[in-house]
Amino acid sequence: MPVSPERERFRELAAAGYRYIPLYSELLNDAETPVTLFVKLTKGTGRFLLESVEQGYQRSRYSFIGWHPLLTLKATGSLLTVSEKEGSFQINGEPLAEIYQQLSALRVAPLPELDPFFGGAVGYIGYDYVRQIYQLPPPTGPVLGMPDLYWVVPEYLVRFDHIAHRITIILLARVDTNDFDGAYEQARRKLTRIIDRFDRKIRPVPLPNTLKGEKPATRTTLLARHQFVDLVERAKEHIQAGEVKQVVLSQRISQKYSGDPFLFYRVLRSLNPSPYLFYLDFDGFKLAGSSPETMVRLTDGLVTLKPIAGTRPRGATAAEDRRLRQELLADEKEQAEHQILVDLGQQELNRVCQAGSIRATERMAVESYSHVMHLVTTLQGELLPSLSGYDLLRAVFPAGTLSGAPKKRALEIIETLEPLRREFYGGCVGYLGFNGNLDTCITIRTVLFHGRKAHLQVGAGIVAASDPEKEYEETLNKAAALLTALEQAGAGGWS
Structure with a gap:
């Protein structure tokens, strides 16, 4: 299976000091949808699907699927919790600024051919982050208990190009400074295992008038x-x-x-x-x-x-x-x-x-x-x-x-x-x-x-x-x- 960048360019980027290098493979797509691949490829928490439909019900150019977070970033008030494979730690400060600092600290190699988006953080900023910007009265009333900010940095990202009819599978490969070739081969194997999961089947959803259930819940x-x-x-x-x-x-x-x-x-x-x-x-x-x-x-x-x-x-x-x-x-x-x-x-x-x-x-x-x-x-x-x-x-x-x-x-x-x-x-x-x-x-x-x-x-x-x-x-x-x-x-x- 062909992957990019090629081994020599991977070595050059690794030698330049990047901690992570996006490794990717492109496939012609005339069979899958973002929904089918979300079901086939992802599991667990920390996964997402981003799609878009423009006016006139025409699909926008890109959709994205991501899963298996390298980092999870959750903040309530000014306390940010950073979770990664090795454990978690907390930072006090302006949470959005700290999230940008964490993204920068990953030192991910730029690949302009994958713009506009080949990886980063996906998530939300809740309305109550406003208190980091404006002085407002203390919050009152019932709460659902959500973090003010919640972002994940996925190891795996699938990008659908609906105009070119291509799927790009992107993996953030961790650079091993002692074994560049070993890191490259390990990432290649991971990409291959992802493509093997394309063969799974999912069932279509019945139309609403074929569903049988109780009366809608009380609101x-x-x-x-x-x-x-x-x-x-x-x-x-x-x-x-x-x-x-x-x-x-x-x-x-x-x-x-x-x-x-x-x-x-x-x-x-x-x-x-x-x-x-x-x-x-x-x-x-x-x-x-x-x-x-x-x-x-x-x-x-x-x-x-x-x-x-x-x-x-x-x-x-x-x-x-x-x-x-x-x-x-x-x-x-x-x-x-x-x-x-x-x-x-x-x-x-x-x-x-x-x-x-x-x-x-x-x-x-x-x-x-x-x-x-x-x-x-x-x-x-x-x-x-x-x-x-x-x-x-x-x-x-x-x-x-x-x-x-x-x-x-x-x-x-x-x-x-x-x-x-x-x-x-x-x-x-x-x-x-x-x-x-x-x-x-x-x-x-x-x-x-x-x-x-x-x-x-x-x-x-x-x-x-x-x-x-x-x-x-x-x-x-x-x-x-x-x-x-x-x-x-x-x-x-x-x-």
Whole structure:
């Protein structure tokens, strides 16, 4: 089986002092999907699947599967726990900065032919990381007990190139300074064993109308309709007082779940294909989502931000869909809400991008998903050469579309109005590459599987013209695809 880099280049990279060298093999792919290989190749915790579907239901170029972490990085507050094969240790400090330090300390050889992503950390930053950036009141309310940050660095990564129809299997080979050839051969054998597992078979998922089960599980919310409406009224008082222009309020929905979380993911990706589809199987919980919104992306110095604000439900017919689309484009309240968050995004990029480089490549376009449609603007700029992905993430976190504007005061209002910590909701999921690239989505349209329960959270942007009842209905529209997928995947007791 041919592998790259060849032995001589491997020796050169090893002699240059790199601790890990990506060894990879490319295969023509006309038979496998990311889902089939995730099932065939991965096991245990610390595995993940990242997929993407662009508008028009066309698959984006890359999907990624990773497993068998070399490092696991978990932080709560300012305490980061680093776990590796040899054991674990803890570091006190700014956790995201420490995660970047740990990635750098691995000293992974760069292979430009494998860009944009050939390895690094994959995971999430929870909303409560915001306390590392802003001074906020102490957290209150019930908690699910998730770490604020959780990232894994996989030994194995499979990259699907859906345009070239190729699969690249990448292994981070540990360099043995006493035996470069032995390290190379050991990595070759590991790659061969991975390819041997392609022969496993998996069963297709029955369509929902062929599944037989009990009634869907009872759902619970911490906020009844009248309570959410009251929160919206209180938020509007802050807006009318001139403290903020917009603030995002959310509610959590929980229910028992006895099915397979990965089956939920498979149903969700079919029901609601989105630019960011992800399944994280981590220690103690699983996170599955279909997020429509980029938080921030960095590719070879180019920064991309895509604020989404302004929502309508999908129509029952094509004619109704067109009517709702035009209604959304003509709605002054939705346009004003959207522009507030575009302006916030531009202000935040101004702090980290080169002067004069920021531009809107797409403005107030309508993107449609299974149950809702949104207004979307795309902003791009060139990152200052002196800054890194770490600086960029801190500049834009949490997303304005999940907090409000001005952001600092909106965050304070959220703390006083919402009755629980957001934890996973409103943070981000994605990858931090060894090469400095990153791609993250906002953690929305996402379900957390923890214990024997499924938790999801949905929000609405509140402005001066908001109708509290309509804002409540908007949260239900955003939850619809997730709740449908839970029912179809077995929330009521299907095996």
